[in-house]
Amino acid sequence: MTKLIINGRNVEVTSGPDTPLLWVARDELKLTGAKFGCGAAQCGACTMFADGQPVRSCITPVSAVAGQKITTPEGLEGKVAAAVRAAWQKHDVAQCGYCQSGQIMAAVALLTGKPAPDAPAINEAMSPYLCRCATYARIRTAINSAADALRA
Amino acid sequence: MFTSPIGHLIAKSPDPVLNRRGFLLVSAAAAGSGLALGIMVPGNGGAARAATAGTDTAVFNPFVRITPDNKVIVISKHLDKGQGAATGLATLVAEELDADWAQMQVEFAPANVALYANSAFGVQGTGGSSAIANSYLQYRKAGAAARAMLVSAAAAKWGVPAAGITVSKGSVTDGTNTATLGDLAEAASKRSVPAEPVLKDAKDFVFIGKSFPRLDSKAKTTAQPVFTQDVHLPDMVTAVVARSPRFGGKVTSFDTAAAKKIAGVVDVVQIPQGVAVLATSTWAAIQGREVLKVTWDDSAAEMRSTAALVTDYKKLAGTTGASVRKVGNAAAGLATAVKTIDAEFVFPFLAHAPMEPLNCVMQLKDAACTVWTGSQLQTVDQNITAAILGLRPEDVAINTLWAGGSFGRRGVYNSDYIAETAALVKAYGKPVPVKIVWTREDDIKGGYYRPMVVHHVKAGVTADGTIAGWQHRIVTQSIMAGTAFEAMAVKDGIDGTSIEGAGDSPYAIPNCEVELHSPKSGVPPLWWRSVGHSHTAYVMESVIDELATLAGKDPVEFRLGLLEKHPRHQGVLKLAAEKAGWGKAAAAPGVGRGVAVHESFNSFVAQVADVRIVDGKPKVDRVVCAVDCGVAVNPDNIAAQMQGGIGYGLGAILHSKITLKDGLVEQSNFDGYQVLRFDEMPEVDVYIVPSAEAPTGVGEPGVPPIGPAVSNAIAALTGKRIRELPFDLHKFEAARET
Numbered sequence A: 001m002t003k004l005i006i007n008g009r010n011v012e013v014t015s016g017p018d019t020p021l022l023w024v025a026r027d028e029l030k031l032t033g034a035k036f037g038c039g040a041a042q043c044g045a046c047t048m049f050a051d052g053q054p055v056r057s058c059i060t061p062v063s064a065v066a067g068q069k070i071t072t073p074e075g076l077e078g079k080v081a082a083a084v085r086a087a088w089q090k091h092d093v094a095q096c097g098y099c100q101s102g103q104i105m106a107a108v109a110l111l112t113g114k115p116a117p118d119a120p121a122i123n124e125a126m127s128p129y130l131c132r133c134a135t136y137a138r139i140r141t142a143i144n145s146a147a148d149a150l151r152a
Numbered sequence B: 001m002f003t004s005p006i007g008h009l010i011a012k013s014p015d016p017v018l019n020r021r022g023f024l025l026v027s028a029a030a031a032g033s034g035l036a037l038g039i040m041v042p043g044n045g046g047a048a049r050a051a052t053a054g055t056d057t058a059v060f061n062p063f064v065r066i067t068p069d070n071k072v073i074v075i076s077k078h079l080d081k082g083q084g085a086a087t088g089l090a091t092l093v094a095e096e097l098d099a100d101w102a103q104m105q106v107e108f109a110p111a112n113v114a115l116y117a118n119s120a121f122g123v124q125g126t127g128g129s130s131a132i133a134n135s136y137l138q139y140r141k142a143g144a145a146a147r148a149m150l151v152s153a154a155a156a157k158w159g160v161p162a163a164g165i166t167v168s169k170g171s172v173t174d175g176t177n178t179a180t181l182g183d184l185a186e187a188a189s190k191r192s193v194p195a196e197p198v199l200k201d202a203k204d205f206v207f208i209g210k211s212f213p214r215l216d217s218k219a220k221t222t223a224q225p226v227f228t229q230d231v232h233l234p235d236m237v238t239a240v241v242a243r244s245p246r247f248g249g250k251v252t253s254f255d256t257a258a259a260k261k262i263a264g265v266v267d268v269v270q271i272p273q274g275v276a277v278l279a280t281s282t283w284a285a286i287q288g289r290e291v292l293k294v295t296w297d298d299s300a301a302e303m304r305s306t307a308a309l310v311t312d313y314k315k316l317a318g319t320t321g322a323s324v325r326k327v328g329n330a331a332a333g334l335a336t337a338v339k340t341i342d343a344e345f346v347f348p349f350l351a352h353a354p355m356e357p358l359n360c361v362m363q364l365k366d367a368a369c370t371v372w373t374g375s376q377l378q379t380v381d382q383n384i385t386a387a388i389l390g391l392r393p394e395d396v397a398i399n400t401l402w403a404g405g406s407f408g409r410r411g412v413y414n415s416d417y418i419a420e421t422a423a424l425v426k427a428y429g430k431p432v433p434v435k436i437v438w439t440r441e442d443d444i445k446g447g448y449y450r451p452m453v454v455h456h457v458k459a460g461v462t463a464d465g466t467i468a469g470w471q472h473r474i475v476t477q478s479i480m481a482g483t484a485f486e487a488m489a490v491k492d493g494i495d496g497t498s499i500e501g502a503g504d505s506p507y508a509i510p511n512c513e514v515e516l517h518s519p520k521s522g523v524p525p526l527w528w529r530s531v532g533h534s535h536t537a538y539v540m541e542s543v544i545d546e547l548a549t550l551a552g553k554d555p556v557e558f559r560l561g562l563l564e565k566h567p568r569h570q571g572v573l574k575l576a577a578e579k580a581g582w583g584k585a586a587a588a589p590g591v592g593r594g595v596a597v598h599e600s601f602n603s604f605v606a607q608v609a610d611v612r613i614v615d616g617k618p619k620v621d622r623v624v625c626a627v628d629c630g631v632a633v634n635p636d637n638i639a640a641q642m643q644g645g646i647g648y649g650l651g652a653i654l655h656s657k658i659t660l661k662d663g664l665v666e667q668s669n670f671d672g673y674q675v676l677r678f679d680e681m682p683e684v685d686v687y688i689v690p691s692a693e694a695p696t697g698v699g700e701p702g703v704p705p706i707g708p709a710v711s712n713a714i715a716a717l718t719g720k721r722i723r724e725l726p727f728d729l730h731k732f733e734a735a736r737e738t
Helices: A021-028 A079-090 A100-113 A119-126 A136-151 B016-021 B045-050 B085-097 B131-158 B181-189 B217-221 B282-291 B306-317 B330-335 B378-389 B416-428 B440-445 B533-550 B555-562 B567-580 B635-654 B706-718
Strands: A002-006 A009-013 A047-050 A053-056 A069-071 B058-061 B064-066 B072-076 B104-108 B166-168 B171-173 B178-180 B237-242 B250-255 B265-271 B274-279 B293-297 B322-327 B339-347 B359-365 B368-373 B396-400 B434-437 B453-461 B467-476 B512-517 B592-600 B603-614 B617-628 B683-688
Touching: A002 A021, A021 A047, A021 B282, A047 A100, A053 A100, A079 A100, A079 A136, A079 B217, A100 A119, A100 A136, A100 B217, A119 A136, A136 B635, B058 B131, B058 B181, B064 B131, B064 B181, B072 B085, B085 B104, B085 B131, B131 B166, B131 B171, B131 B181, B171 B181, B178 B181, B237 B265, B237 B282, B237 B416, B250 B265, B250 B274, B265 B282, B265 B416, B274 B282, B274 B416, B306 B339, B306 B453, B306 B467, B306 B512, B330 B453, B330 B467, B339 B533, B359 B416, B368 B378, B368 B416, B378 B396, B378 B416, B416 B434, B453 B533, B467 B533, B533 B555, B533 B592, B533 B635, B533 B706, B555 B567, B555 B592, B567 B592, B567 B603, B567 B617, B567 B683, B592 B706, B603 B706, B617 B635, B617 B706, B635 B683, B635 B706
Parallel strands: A002 A069, B072 B104, B237 B434, B368 B396, B467 B512, B617 B683
Antiparallel strands: A002 A009, A047 A053, A047 A069, B058 B064, B064 B072, B166 B171, B171 B178, B237 B274, B250 B293, B265 B274, B322 B512, B339 B453, B359 B368, B359 B434, B453 B467, B592 B603, B603 B617
């Protein structure tokens, strides 16, 4: 049994301690917002927050985050998250949408730490996140748009 | 009630009454969220019953339903895998119905070829950038018929002439009385169906040609469970399959002992495709497969390496192939050339690598099968599943779900990943839902690639700068031969998808001969976003560009001169050139500018790329893209597809390759199979040619021109012509400073 604080709730999970956080969330807790894309920390679709920091949940053993505050895409809330989601919708960023949970987590992490990121900062933050529909240009637009909205 | 913007979560109900209707619909919101989240709960008591389609919606035709609470539900016969087809079809209905966009919703159609065939294929399926093209009149007529029935119902209800009734933004009125579409829906659905509903004149369009937001945006940005990967059903088991590491290998023997010791593994079962490990969770199944011991019989397997295949293909390219095109005499023409090119192009196998790895959920219970997956060829998938399970096709219900990408991979002539699920359901023999999950490694190593291709072109120009002759040989596996699509796609031994874009090039080339060799290999090939155009455009546009250079002519002017009978090619080429400032302002120092124009899937696209060399690698700064796809149903989605197509094509051209070593695929994940990343995405400006022609596709046509446009830009910058892909195989030097 591992104790987790996930999206503000205390839960005990029965998956083994080595089970990646991603599969604990998806299969045991039925929190499917974070996606399985590569299983090897190469695409970012599985991104969650652990104590506010983005983690690749597909390679993070659940035991490694016991007691930490986990946020999945379902549990993402607050001013920055709302601005990011609104910008994503305004600019119709999503195509297939499968990676967008991870992209949104990454954008929220970026704007939380850096409210006015310049282009190199956006590149650095977002390049680890793959999108096969190549919605990258709209992701950039939406991040800038969300940053503007948050400053307004 | 349909409280979600997309009522896509469809589960077959055990209730026989509901079964006759086909589905039980549960909205994402109704199913809850957070820790209690569970989508698709068959027989979910009262809540689910309240959400059934059959009890409260007015059915106007197979494409349009309207609920009493005023939602218009458009039934999409096409899979939406990101390309925006669902929103496009809803736009067509909204237009003729005069609905309000806020009331529009979309659901995927059940598998029913009689109602939902793609008129381009004759079967129900999505591909060839055909969704809007083949649905344009059908969905408009469906909307217009529903509108006429609503007006008729209002006239009867109010006792006024139908002629005095107007509909606008979902509001029906005669000036005195007013009703919503939902108010009138039930009565309207019982009115007689107009035989030939009157369609709007284009000048009256209020939806078509505007950009209404995607209907799936909200669900996809709020972590809703819309994908097959998100399906969880009671008693469901999850499986991963150990498949032969070599294409064509068979299981000799396997030892299940270690796998069965993994907590959560419930069974290990052999199927024709390999050995499946079934478990109560995905991770347990993956762990089980890790320790599963299988020995493989490679006696019929493909054992060659890429190097050997390239050698074989090049050898073939030196011999006469099947004649695709013969105009004049290429050899005689080339003899008059003063400058010639003798170029060999090599294209690698490419995986589609959609972000959502393949998956399928299937349940066989009481001699009926239910499938949940992002089905792209529903008729084929239904028939093949039925055959494997010994059922009639109508006993196989397919719930098509939003797909996390496809690029062709989810529509397979032999339904590979769905057939394998059916085989497993049969072998496992329990009436519970079985979910097959492919890992990324399974996807990258799993075949069904864009086939490897070698092109050999000899071409030349005369002293006056015109093309003297063109001899062109293409060597590639046939995608269609041996499949159910062979009769449609293969004529006189020529697979149209091997030569499209080259054998039918619009350029006025005298003395032109194109030939094809179609060698076999053990690697299963498949259509990959833009299919044959993914390589033919590169060759045609590279060679034409080089001939322009040899002729001392401007690449745009040279092309325009060869396209005099093709005004739509000329139109996009001129538009892209104009918007890019071609010929007016020189590209900035260190920047090379290249152009390409190509028609695919009846759409015309030209692109101008600005490229620099940074740290020995090409960096594409900007792409100006002009597209002519007939009537622009949703301009913003057209722009999105051009941007996405450019990014998809650019990633492949720069980085992607699948290679074999002694028959084993050398790549396994995104570290070895590299694709475009965020910081490599160019700025893309899209311009749409205004047109009244029937709409054509946009999902694929953005892909073909980007490779040659970038390649031509690099040639302009460095003098180097890249003929072996991807670009990562080459070293680049910074621009020659002048």
